[in-house]
Amino acid sequence: MVIADGIELEVEGLTRRYSPQVTVGPISFDVRTGEFFSLLGPSGCGKTTTLRCIAGFETLSAGAIRLQGERLDDKPPHRRDVGLVFQNYALFPHLNVFDNIAFGLKLRRVPKLEIAERVGRILRLVDLSTLTERFPAQLSGGQQQRVAIARSLVLEPRILMFDEPLSNLDFKLRIQMRDELKSLQRRLGKTAIYVTHDQTEALVLSDRIAVLSHGRIEQIGTPDEIYERPATSFVAEFIGSSNLLAATIVERRGEEATVVTERGLRLRCAVEGQASGEGAEVAVLIRPERVQIKAAENGGTPEDNCFPARIVTVTYLGEDLRLDLELPAGQMLQGTLKNTGAARDWVPAQTVKILVDPADLRLLPR
Amino acid sequence: MTTDPTLTLGVPRQARSSGAARARPVWAILTGPYALLLLFLLIVPLANVALFSIHRYSPTKVALPELTFDNFRKIADLYYLRLFARTLKLGLITTVICAVLGYPLAYWLARVRPRLQAIGMFLLIMPLMVSAVIRIFGWIVILGRKGLLNEALAALGLEPVRLLYTDTAVVIGLVNVFLPFMALPLMAAIERIPPSLEEAARNLGASWYHVFCRIILPLSMPGLISGSLLVYSISISAFVTPALMGNSRERMAAQQIYDEVLVSFNWPSASSLALTLMLLTLGLMFSALYVTRRAARLERRR
Numbered sequence: 001m002v003i004a005d006g007i008e009l010e011v012e013g014l015t016r017r018y019s020p021q022v023t024v025g026p027i028s029f030d031v032r033t034g035e036f037f038s039l040l041g042p043s044g045c046g047k048t049t050t051l052r053c054i055a056g057f058e059t060l061s062a063g064a065i066r067l068q069g070e071r072l073d074d075k076p077p078h079r080r081d082v083g084l085v086f087q088n089y090a091l092f093p094h095l096n097v098f099d100n101i102a103f104g105l106k107l108r109r110v111p112k113l114e115i116a117e118r119v120g121r122i123l124r125l126v127d128l129s130t131l132t133e134r135f136p137a138q139l140s141g142g143q144q145q146r147v148a149i150a151r152s153l154v155l156e157p158r159i160l161m162f163d164e165p166l167s168n169l170d171f172k173l174r175i176q177m178r179d180e181l182k183s184l185q186r187r188l189g190k191t192a193i194y195v196t197h198d199q200t201e202a203l204v205l206s207d208r209i210a211v212l213s214h215g216r217i218e219q220i221g222t223p224d225e226i227y228e229r230p231a232t233s234f235v236a237e238f239i240g241s242s243n244l245l246a247a248t249i250v251e252r253r254g255e256e257a258t259v260v261t262e263r264g265l266r267l268r269c270a271v272e273g274q275a276s277g278e279g280a281e282v283a284v285l286i287r288p289e290r291v292q293i294k295a296a297e298n299g300g301t302p303e304d305n306c307f308p309a310r311i312v313t314v315t316y317l318g319e320d321l322r323l324d325l326e327l328p329a330g331q332m333l334q335g336t337l338k339n340t341g342a343a344r345d346w347v348p349a350q351t352v353k354i355l356v357d358p359a360d361l362r363l364l365p366r
Numbered sequence: 367m368t369t370d371p372t373l374t375l376g377v378p379r380q381a382r383s384s385g386a387a388r389a390r391p392v393w394a395i396l397t398g399p400y401a402l403l404l405l406f407l408l409i410v411p412l413a414n415v416a417l418f419s420i421h422r423y424s425p426t427k428v429a430l431p432e433l434t435f436d437n438f439r440k441i442a443d444l445y446y447l448r449l450f451a452r453t454l455k456l457g458l459i460t461t462v463i464c465a466v467l468g469y470p471l472a473y474w475l476a477r478v479r480p481r482l483q484a485i486g487m488f489l490l491i492m493p494l495m496v497s498a499v500i501r502i503f504g505w506i507v508i509l510g511r512k513g514l515l516n517e518a519l520a521a522l523g524l525e526p527v528r529l530l531y532t533d534t535a536v537v538i539g540l541v542n543v544f545l546p547f548m549a550l551p552l553m554a555a556i557e558r559i560p561p562s563l564e565e566a567a568r569n570l571g572a573s574w575y576h577v578f579c580r581i582i583l584p585l586s587m588p589g590l591i592s593g594s595l596l597v598y599s600i601s602i603s604a605f606v607t608p609a610l611m612g613n614s615r616e617r618m619a620a621q622q623i624y625d626e627v628l629v630s631f632n633w634p635s636a637s638s639l640a641l642t643l644m645l646l647t648l649g650l651m652f653s654a655l656y657v658t659r660r661a662a663r664l665e666r667r668r
Contacts, residue, residue: 057565077568078576090566094584103580104570155570 015064041212083152291335419637437638473554554587
C-alpha cells in the first residue's frame with residue numbers, strides 16, 4: 001500500500017440541489033495520492049452524483065473541488081484530466097478495441113506512431129493484445145470492462161474514477177475482475193475513486209471508504225475502522241450484518257459501561273472515550289459472528305454478558321450457519337458460526353449459552 | 367378420461383384443422399388489399415405511362431401507334447438537361463438545409479424529457495397538417511414584393527429583396543414542409559445512442575464539436591441516410607411548392623410534366639420525362655442503400 005502524504009483531490013462542501021427536497025451534500029473529503037478511495041452507500045445516497053460532479057457532468061450548487069490544489073469545478077468536462085469508467089462501460093460501438101482506446105489520444109493529436117505504441121502497451125497491461133480488431137459487441141462483459149479501463153488509463157489521468165464498474169457482471173466474473181482491478185491499481189499506484197453499493201467490493205478494494213446516506217457522509221475510514229468501529233447505526237447496519245439493541249447506559253466507569261436494553265438485558269461493554277455518560281440512550285451493536293454460542297451447562301456462577309438462549313431457527317448459508325436466538329425476555333439475537341462439523345450439531349429448540357466479549361460490543365448514538 | 371372412441375378420434379382431427387388454419391397464408395390477407403390498390407392505382411397506370419413514352423406524339427391524336435425512342439432522345443436537349451439539373455440541384459440544397467436544421471432539432475427532441483418531446487414533435491409536424499395552398503399563401507404574404515419581410519426591411523431603412531418566385535423561395539417552401547421527414551428519422555437514430563457515450567467522449571477529452579463529429583454523426587448515420595433519401599426524393603418530385611412559389615420559366619421537373627400533360631397535351635413526352643424522373647429517384651435511392659449496406663458490412667467484417 002503506497003500512500004504518499006500529498007492530497008490529490010479535495011472535495012469541499014460539495015452540494016448539488018435538484019430541488020429543495022432532493023439535495024446532495026454538503027459533502028467534504030480528501031483523496032490522497034495513490035489511494036483507493038470508495039464512496040459506498042445505497043442507491044440514491046448521492047455517491048454517483050458526487051462522482052458526476054467531479055467528472056463535470058453535474059454542476060455544483062455550492063462548494064469546491066480541487067485537483068492538486070487547482071480548482072476543477074469551473075472547467076468543462078473535457079478539460080478535467082480525470083478518467084471515468086462507466087457502469088455500462090460506454091464503449092463506442094462503431095469503433096474497434098484499438099480505436100476505442102486511441103479515441104482520447106487522437107483528440108489530443110498524439111502522433112500516430114506514439115498512439116500505436118501507447119495503445120499497445122496498455123493492451124498488454126490489461127491482457128487484450130489479441131483483440132484489437134474486435135468491436136465492443138464481440139467482447140464479453142469482462143473484456144468490455146477492461147477496454148473501458150484501458151481507454152481511460154491510456155490518457156494517464158491524474159485520477160481514475162469508477163462508477164459501479166462490476167455491477168453488470170455475473171458473480172464469478174465480478175470477483176475475478178475485482179481482484180484484477182485491485183492488483184492493477186496497486187501496480188500503477190494511480191489515485192482511484194470507486195463508487196459502489198456493494199460493501200464487500202468496498203472493503204476488499206479500498207484504502208479508505210466514505211459511507212454515504214441521504215446525500216451526507218456518515219463516516220470516512222479504513223475498511224477496518226468502518227467495520228469494527230462504525231460511527232452511526234446506519235453504517236453498522238449497512239456494512240455487514242448486525243444486531244442493534246436499543247439500550248440505556250446505567251453505569252459508566254472509565255473505559256467501561258453497563259447498559260440495560262429495552263428488554264432488560266444487562267450488558268457490560270468497553271467504551272473508547274465516548275462522551276455519553278449515564279442515562280444516555282444508545283444502540284448496542286453486536287456483530288453476529290462475535291456472538292459465542294456454547295453448550296448450556298447447569299448451575300455454575302452467572303457471568304457477565306452470558307445468557308441462556310434458545311435456538312429458534314438454523315439457516316444454512318454454505319460457508320456459515322446463521323442462528324436466530326431467543327434470549328430471556330424475548331430479546332432476539334442473530335449469531336453466525338463457521339460451517340464446521342461441531343457447529344452443525346446445533347438444532348432448533350435446543351437450549352444454549354451465549355457469551356459476548358465486552359470488547360466486541362459497540363455503543364452507537366441513537 | 368373418456369372411453370368414447372368417436373370423441374378420442376375427434377380430438378386429433380380438430381387439432382389438424384386448427385393447424386391448417388395456422389398454415390393459411392396470413393401475409394396474403396394482411397398485404398392483399400394494399401397490393402390490389404397498388405396494382406390498379408400504380409402498376410397499371412405506370413405501365414400505361416411506359417407505353418406512352420415509346421409512342422410517337424401526334425398533335426391531333428395524342429399518340430400514334432408507332433414505336434419510337436425519340437421522346438427519350440429529346441431529353442438530351444439542353445433545355446431538358448437544364449431542367450433535370452435544376453431539379454436535382456434544388457433537391458440537394460433542400461436536403462442539405464434540412465439536415466443542417468434537422469440535426470439540432472432532432473438532438474433536442476431525442477434528449478428532452480417525454481412531455482416536451484411530445485409538444486416538440488407536434489410543432490414539428492404542424493406544417494404537414496396545414497393544406498399546401500394555405501401554407502404557401504402564408505409564405506407569399508411574407509416573402510412577396512410588398513410582403514412582411516420587405517416591409518420590415520424598409521422600416522429598418524434597408525433595400526427590399528426579391529425572394530418570391532425565385533429558387534430561394536422554392537427551397538424555403540420545400541424545407542418548411544419536408545423538415546419533419548429529416549428530423550424524425552434523425553431523432554429516432556439519436557434516441558438509440560446512449561447519453562453515456564457522449565459523456566464518455568467528453569470525459570476522454572472531446573469538445574461538443576468532437577462529440578458530434580465522432581459519436582453522434584457516425585452513430586446516427588442510418589437516420590441521416592433515410593432522412594436524406596426521403597427529403598431528396600420528395601423534393602425532386604415536388605410540384606405544388608415550385609409551381610406556386612417558383613419562377614414559371616425556371617421550373618422543376620414535375621411542373622414541366624404537368625405542362626406537357628395538361629397544357630400542350632404531349633403525353634408521350636410527359637411520360638418519358640416522368641419515367642426519367644422516377645428512374646433517377648429510384649437509382650439514387652438504391653445506390654445510397656447499396657453504399658450504406660456495403661459500409662455496414664465492411665464495418666462488421668473489419
